[in-house]
Amino acid sequence: MTHGFYNNPIISTWSSDFDKDKTHIYFKKLFHKYGSVLRVKFPGQPTLVMLSQPEHVKTILQSSMDNPVRLPMESLKKARYQDAYYDKKAGVVGENGPEWSRVASILRPKVLRPDNVHQYLPQVDQVALDFLHRRLRETPADPGVCLISLNQRLGCLDPSLPTGSGPEHVIAAARDFMTAIKECETGSKLWKLYPTKMFKQLQKSMDMLKETCNGVLEEIESKMQTKLEENPGARLTMVEQLLSQRDLSRKDVITFMIDLIPGGTDTVSNNRSTMADMAAVILYLLAKNPDAQRSLQKELDRVLGDGAAPLTPHHLNQFSYLKAVVKEANRMDENEFEHHEQFLPERWLRHRPYGTIHPCASLPFSFGTRMCIGRRIAEQEIYTLVARMLHRYNVEWKHGELERPLKYVFSPAGPLKFTFIDRQIK
Ligand code: HEM
Incomplete structure (x- = not known):
């Protein structure tokens, strides 16, 4: 039986069996019942169309390449529109159409x-090595992203960070900013009528981050000038390149x-970095699948040797099994995969031992012109964090099943009770 789109009922998420932690299971049932195209109504949002066929996903993404539209973060957009500094420009997460394109x-x-991303690898590697000492402590802001966006390590992983220190203020502002966006986007929408406490928190924290970014960029600009005077052909960092773009103002760079x-943060469910969630789920799946863990460690030993040298892009390029592990941990659509109930990173290896995979069968970062910019x-x-961890430790899980509801990515629902055992590096 074919299911014409307009013949399909509109599914409402007010429905009693809708569980926001198990959306993929809920929608799987609906796809089974109504066919591969669903119209879904989330309260207060425009009607969404959900697709289960990778070929349909590809067609839609390709046909919307020239004008990709996504629901903007409305609270962020409003806060920026109310602040004259931003000249009614809300940045890539707040805009669609010509302003987004610009x-x-x-x-x-x-x-x-x-x-450009590789330029930050030495610092990201250092963050990962420090992280090993702290063992997956949850951090409110992602330390690696702050490293790039604020061009400095904030010391989120440093337990001895003194209260009232400069970095601590920035961390607090980033935390407040993310909490406020989460509350405004998913909680009560009264901020649309008057400035609620959370909306004011959003404005205040954004001001603090604006000031910090402005100061950081001033410093970068002056250092860049000296650098270019000394060597006009010097290689510019990503942020320096953005500052040098004639069609991008300093305000545009600060907004970005x-x-x-919040780009790397799951604003829908918690204030933990999406990447911390993803890494935890990867560790859990490796702990539950010792064969895959051993295959990964074999690759890490071959590429990293004793692990004493800093990680380089050359190392990353050789991590084909690690990349397959990450893809396997994030895949969803069971119908598309042979032996879908098993964790088989091998299926993603170049020779595709378990059959061909449609390029749109698994898209955690989306695809096309509006694919995740981060x-x-x-x-x-x-890659850096998982490589460093699994190279140094065997990871075990001695408890029951860890629930992994789908939020932005699959995310652990319980405490992360991993056992790490030092390994003999071969
Ligand atoms: C595991 C981590 C991440 C996942 C799964 C993820 C996924 C996504 C997805 C699915 C989108 C929407 C794409 C679309 O609308 O088609 C997106 C957009 C975006 N992401 Fe990520 N993301 C991650 C990490 C990051 C990080 C670390 C950053 C920042 C450094 C970031 C910054 C952004 C931004 C700014 C956008 C909006 C881009 C635009 O609309 O032009 N993301 N991300």
């Missing part, structure tokens, strides 16, 4: 360029730097 067309090529902070930054962080 900034995105300049930002995306720079931010997604692998060699602030957008990077994708390469996120991937570099995940």
